Amino acid sequence: MRMELDPAVALAGAAQLAALVDELSAAAAEVQQATAGSAATQRRDQLALRLGQHAVELAIVVSDLRRYASASEAHERAVVAGARELESQLHSCPRLP
Amino acid sequence: MAARLDAIAPVLAALRDWRGVYERWWEHPGRRGGDAVGPAVAPWSAADEVRLERLAGTDPGELAASAVRLDAVATDLGEIAWVVGTIGARGGIGTSAEGRCVELATLIKSRVAEVTGLAEDLRSAAAALESLLAELADQARRAWEGVDGGGYRFPALAHRDIEEADRAAGAPGDPGDQARWGGLDELVARHAAVLIALRASVATAANALGDPGCGRAGSCGPGVWVSEGPQALDELVVDQDYAERLWQVWQPLPPATEVSEVPEVAGVREAADVPRGAGPLLPGTEGGRTGTDHGVRIAELPDAATPVGTRLSRGPG
Numbered sequence A: 001m002r003m004e005l006d007p008a009v010a011l012a013g014a015a016q017l018a019a020l021v022d023e024l025s026a027a028a029a030e031v032q033q034a035t036a037g038s039a040a041t042q043r044r045d046q047l048a049l050r051l052g053q054h055a056v057e058l059a060i061v062v063s064d065l066r067r068y069a070s071a072s073e074a075h076e077r078a079v080v081a082g083a084r085e086l087e088s089q090l091h092s093c094p095r096l097p
Numbered sequence B: 001m002a003a004r005l006d007a008i009a010p011v012l013a014a015l016r017d018w019r020g021v022y023e024r025w026w027e028h029p030g031r032r033g034g035d036a037v038g039p040a041v042a043p044w045s046a047a048d049e050v051r052l053e054r055l056a057g058t059d060p061g062e063l064a065a066s067a068v069r070l071d072a073v074a075t076d077l078g079e080i081a082w083v084v085g086t087i088g089a090r091g092g093i094g095t096s097a098e099g100r101c102v103e104l105a106t107l108i109k110s111r112v113a114e115v116t117g118l119a120e121d122l123r124s125a126a127a128a129l130e131s132l133l134a135e136l137a138d139q140a141r142r143a144w145e146g147v148d149g150g151g152y153r154f155p156a157l158a159h160r161d162i163e164e165a166d167r168a169a170g171a172p173g174d175p176g177d178q179a180r181w182g183g184l185d186e187l188v189a190r191h192a193a194v195l196i197a198l199r200a201s202v203a204t205a206a207n208a209l210g211d212p213g214c215g216r217a218g219s220c221g222p223g224v225w226v227s228e229g230p231q232a233l234d235e236l237v238v239d240q241d242y243a244e245r246l247w248q249v250w251q252p253l254p255p256a257t258e259v260s261e262v263p264e265v266a267g268v269r270e271a272a273d274v275p276r277g278a279g280p281l282l283p284g285t286e287g288g289r290t291g292t293d294h295g296v297r298i299a300e301l302p303d304a305a306t307p308v309g310t311r312l313s314r315g316p317g
Helices: A007-033 A037-092 B002-017 B019-027 B046-056 B060-090 B095-147 B155-170 B175-208 B240-249 B308-313
Strands: none
Touching: A007 A037, A007 B060, A007 B095, A037 B060, A037 B095, B002 B019, B002 B095, B002 B175, B019 B155, B019 B175, B046 B175, B060 B095, B095 B175, B155 B175
């Protein structure tokens, strides 16, 4: 796994984008609920659908960032645990001549 | 909106009250037409009711309110697009996520224009509908006096005249016939004038909304007339009766004209190009016309370089 990103920055970005996902979903719902008359109904629905799709796409970005941050954190924990284990083994093993 | 419909309601109620009489007159084989009643106008139908109902279901106030809400949505979308784009451009979340953010920001920006466009169209439709409904209500008020029973106080009296007309159908020269049909014709003529005005207003309002007539699920599709609602049409059967009716409308072409008699005008010789007597001719197109001695001329396309003689040599047989 490439760990070049700061998990904290990724999480902060994910949080910002998650709020925008909610706003996009709300905008899609607002468009969907607009009274358009029979002529513009299809156009309105398509527009709402596209906005909903954008919300989903953005949500996928958020999910990826959170997954990355979570994996990064687990990786870091594993590295720390491994280092401690190695250190303890070094302390307990007989000194080499 | 409710006030507009209230204004139309009495006219609709009267049309419905006298609809049975009108329908019987319309379907009566002995009914008169032409100068006696003016243009033939079909009775007020369920399809008319559906069209009016669909139109009445669109409130101009709601359309305008939706336009305002959509303006607010467009503003929100502009801000969302800006923030998403900024997050993507700022970096720190990985190349892939940054690229997706910039891409999505562009897409969302393009939706702003679409939402604004829809809001504008709704505003225009609301204004047009408001004006047309007002006109419809005015017409309904003016038409109110036209949809009473005329010489009949009650529909039952008109039905009685139709029944007497039925009984007197085989008695030519019946002195009561003229009086009976006169009263019925007057009733129908009054209602027909109202129907024409009402249908014209409804059609204009529907067109202003761009209503294709498919507002309800299942109201469009093969075998369904948009103007007649969701009921499917009967299968067309080409039998002798149908053929006879068809040939009352379509006529054979006149006898063949010698090719040499037809002058060529600007390289076009359409009248002679048509194989005479080989097919039907729509009424109104046969015969001569001032300045065009050979009927309607149809210019050839510029790239159709086929020699006239070659075309003339082809015949139906």
